[in-house]
Amino acid sequence: MKYKSIRGTRDILPEEARKRQYLEKVAREIFQKYGYEEIRTPIFEVTELFQRSIGDDTDIVTKEMYTFLDKKGRSLTLRPEGTAGIIRTVIENNLYRQKRITRLYYLGPMYRYERPQKGRQREFYQIGAELIGPDNPASDIEIITLTLELFHVLGLKNLTLYLNSVGCPRCRARYRESLKDYFKDKIKMMCTDCHNRYSLNPMRILDCKEDGDRVYIEKSPKIFDYLCQDCQEQFEKVKEYLHFLKIDYTLDPYMVRGLDYYTKAAFEIKYEGLGAQDTLAAGGRYDRLVRDLGGPDLPAVGFALGVERVMEVIDKEKISLPSGVQTDVYVATLGEEALKESIKLIRELRHENLKVLNDFNPTSLKAQLRQADKWKAKFTLIIGEEELSGKRATVRNMSTGGQETVPFSELKGYLLRNCS
RNA sequence: GUGGGUGUAGCUCAAUGGUAGAGCACAUGGUUGUGGUCCAUGUGGUUGCGGGUUCAAUUCCCGUCAUCCACCCCA
Numbered sequence: 466m467k468y469k470s471i472r473g474t475r476d477i478l479p480e481e482a483r484k485r486q487y488l489e490k491v492a493r494e495i496f497q498k499y500g501y502e503e504i505r506t507p508i509f510e511v512t513e514l515f516q517r518s519i520g521d522d523t524d525i526v527t528k529e530m531y532t533f534l535d536k537k538g539r540s541l542t543l544r545p546e547g548t549a550g551i552i553r554t555v556i557e558n559n560l561y562r563q564k565r566i567t568r569l570y571y572l573g574p575m576y577r578y579e580r581p582q583k584g585r586q587r588e589f590y591q592i593g594a595e596l597i598g599p600d601n602p603a604s605d606i607e608i609i610t611l612t613l614e615l616f617h618v619l620g621l622k623n624l625t626l627y628l629n630s631v632g633c634p635r636c637r638a639r640y641r642e643s644l645k646d647y648f649k650d651k652i653k654m655m656c657t658d659c660h661n662r663y664s665l666n667p668m669r670i671l672d673c674k675e676d677g678d679r680v681y682i683e684k685s686p687k688i689f690d691y692l693c694q695d696c697q698e699q700f701e702k703v704k705e706y707l708h709f710l711k712i713d714y715t716l717d718p719y720m721v722r723g724l725d726y727y728t729k730a731a732f733e734i735k736y737e738g739l740g741a742q743d744t745l746a747a748g749g750r751y752d753r754l755v756r757d758l759g760g761p762d763l764p765a766v767g768f769a770l771g772v773e774r775v776m777e778v779i780d781k782e783k784i785s786l787p788s789g790v791q792t793d794v795y796v797a798t799l800g801e802e803a804l805k806e807s808i809k810l811i812r813e814l815r816h817e818n819l820k821v822l823n824d825f826n827p828t829s830l831k832a833q834l835r836q837a838d839k840w841k842a843k844f845t846l847i848i849g850e851e852e853l854s855g856k857r858a859t860v861r862n863m864s865t866g867g868q869e870t871v872p873f874s875e876l877k878g879y880l881l882r883n884c885s
Numbered sequence: 886g887u888g889g890g891u892g893u894a895g896c897u898c899a900a901u902g903g904u905a906g907a908g909c910a911c912a913u914g915g916u917u918g919u920g921g922u923c924c925a926u927g928u929g930g931u932u933g934c935g936g937g938u939u940c941a942a943u944u945c946c947c948g949u950c951a952u953c954c955a956c957c958c959c960a
Contacts, residue, residue, distance in 0.1 A: 469933095472951070524958050528886075546960080575960080580886075582954065591960060658957075672958090723959055733960090744960060771960030799918060832912085834920035842920095849918060863920070 473579070473587025484776060485590075487786045488619065489572060492592050495615050499607065501570040501594050506550035508574065512540040518549040518754055520725025522666065529577040543576035546724065547593050548751070548767055549758075555597060556760035567597040572772075584742030584774045593748075593769030597755065600764035602702035605730050605750060606710070608766045612734060612746050613712065619775070620784045624745070626713065627733045629720040630700040631749070632692050634728075640691035641667050651681045671719040687718045696729050699750075703730045722747075726754040732768075736778050745778065746770035793884040795837035795863075796823040797830055799849035807848055810858075810873065817881055837863060843884055846876070 470476055477485065496503070512532050519525050531543040544550055551569060554560070561567050572592040579585060594611065596604050609626070616624055632640065644667040648655075652663045655670075655678045662669040671682055692700060707714055714732075722731050731749030739745075748768025755763040779786070796811055798804045807823060814821045822840050827833055830847065837845040847859040857872045860879065871879050 469951075529958080577959080579958070580956095581952080585959075589960070593960085669958095741955065742959070747960060769960055774960065797919085829913085830918045831914095831916080831920075836920085838920040845920080847918075851918085859919090861919075866920090868919085 473581040475586060475588075481776070484779065484786050485772065488772065488775060488779075489592070491618050492570075492572065492615055495611060495618065496570040496594060499568065499611050501568040501611075504551060504554065504569045504571055505573070506544075506547075506554050506571070508576075509541045509543050510550050510553065512542040514549050514553055514758070515542055515545060518552070518724075518726050518758060519546070523723055523725055525577065525723060529579055531576045531578055545577045546575055547571050547573070547591055547769060548595060548724075548726070548754070551595050552597075552755055552758050552760070552765075556755065556758060561597060561755075561761065561763055566599055568594070569597070570594040582742065583740045584771065584777060586773060590772035591769045592772060593767060595765060595767040597763055597765040600699075600752060602699055602706060602730070605699075605703050605766050606706045608748055608768050609707070609732055610710070610712070612748065612768050612770070615770070616734065616745070616775075619779065621736070621745075621775075621778055621782065623737060623782075625715055625735050625737070627717040627720055627735060628704070628707075628714045629717050629731050630688065630692060630696060630729055631720075631722055631727050631731050632688060632696045632729065633752070636688075636691050636693045636696050637668075640686070640688050643686045643691060644668065644670070647685050648681070655681065668721050672721050682719070689718060699729050722749065726751040726757070728752045734770075736774075738781070739774065739777060742771075742774065744771070745774050790820070790841075792822050792837075792840040792842040793819040794821045794844050794846060794880055795833070795840055795842035796821065796846045796848065797833035797837065798823070798827050799830060799847075800853075803848040803850070803853055806853060806873075807846075810846070810848075810876065813877060814880065817877055819880060819884060834861075844880060 493503075512530070515530060516526050521527075525545050530545055533541060535541055551571060555567060555569075560569075570593065573590065574588050575591050576588055578587060581587060594608065596608055613624075613626070631637065645663070648659075648663060648667065648670060652660060656673065656675045659670050659673055659675075659678055662673070670678070671685070673679070673682065689700075704714075717733075720731060720733060727749045729750040729752065731747075733744050733747040735743045736745050737743065746768055748766065750764065750766045752764040755761060755765060794814055796807045798807045804827065811821050811823060822836075822842070824833055824836055830849075834845060842863050845861045845863055847861060852858050852870075855870075855872075856874075857870050858876060859868055860871050860876075861868045862883075869879075
């Protein structure tokens with residue numbers, strides 16, 4: 466085969482597209498209910514936007530971006546996530562001035578140059594939302610409950626909500642120092658990856674999965690003890706509200722965000738048994754991003770979910786989605802004249818919003834009925850010489866097998882009555 | 886970026902150092918014009934691509950591409 470879809474990209478074939486449409490429909494309904502409006506931003510932006518927001522030292526920026534020069538030599542990048550572009554447009558279009566609170570949602574493809582594996586493609590779809598303006602922990606709760614409701618409506622079970630606070634740059638700096646201090650004499654016993662993490666980003670050590678290293682990590686300082694008063698209070702409130710709403714969560718002091726803009730409360734929703742990439746959705750607060758990108762000093766919270774991963778769970782849990790669509794009428798013809806008559810009939814029936822299908826090179830009636838069956842037709846019209854001369858059609862009810870003869874002039878009414 | 890597994894018909898998969906087979910799907914017939922079941926017959930593959938070893942490679946070796954799993958990282 467000469468041409469193939471490129472590495473890490475996939476075609477979404479009709480069957481999957483149908484399932485995705487359903488997921489999107491559910492998401493849109495929930496967003497609508499919460500007052501979030503859709504926003505669509507370009508797939509590519511200037512590279513600097515992502516460097517500034519996600520962070521120059523993050524893996525995403527240093528090795529995972531699709532970056533290219535355009536014909537004028539400007540450095541552009543395919544978006545690796547959705548938040549940066551949205552904050553850019555919120556600032557650029559002064560959206561935050563129109564209402565006290567800006568609630569936006571988005572869905573679309575994201576691009577990261579990573580090694581593909583289960584639940585991880587180079588082109589992948591995210592659905593996400595941003596809540597810009599409030600800093601009250603109740604707004605964190607809105608994002609978390611919205612995410613949970615989405616999964617609940619889809620019928621997903623066995624999900625776990627993980628919660629952590631990543632603090633603000635101030636408490637993070639203090640925490641980082643204490644970690645360096647703690648690991649100073651232990652790092653030589655740990656894996657080589659951790660050696661690098663130690664000098665680059667000590668908080669990443671907490672994410673290490675080496676059993677030998679876990680021993681040290683478990684006794685390491687916890688970020689909870691290093692949060693500044695502001696971050697501390699915010700985190701306590703979030704936990705209090707979750708408790709108040711009887712939403713179960715697991716504290717995960719080792720949860721580390723891969724995007725630098727996150728502050729304070731951060732959360733992840735995981736599904737056990739998906740493999741290594743088991744985070745279905747993640748999000749958190751990013752109070753400094755709007756200002757860092759040149760906007761006003763506005764706090765914000767948001768989340769994003771990975772569409773492919775959610776689809777994976779829907780399949781795994783055998784969640785039945787609305788079944789494939791039926792066809793109202795299949796038109797089977799015998800002979801050139803009948804085919805000609807059928808194109809007129811089909812047109813008329815489609816004007817009545819009936820779903821009508823046919824074969825353009827009809828062969829035997831048997832083959833056509835087989836097609837009708839494949840398309841799950843409710844009725845098949847049979848038009849041959851007999852019918853043609855009498856200006857009527859044989860109408861076969863595909864579920865009962867019963868047949869009636871109906872004049873062409875009455876077909877519309879007959880089918881409309883029986884197809885509803 | 887690193888390590889390992891896999892790549893054969895549209896799909897799911899067999900097989901063999903002597904140029905490939907099943908099930909499903911598709912087509913035709915059994916029924917002059919009647920589907921979903923059944924029976925019969927048939928179409929369909931340069932065995933991912935390139936190179937090497939060999940009289941002979943789909944099989945062994947190397948490379949490459951893709952995919953899967955894990956690391957890394959993340960949604």
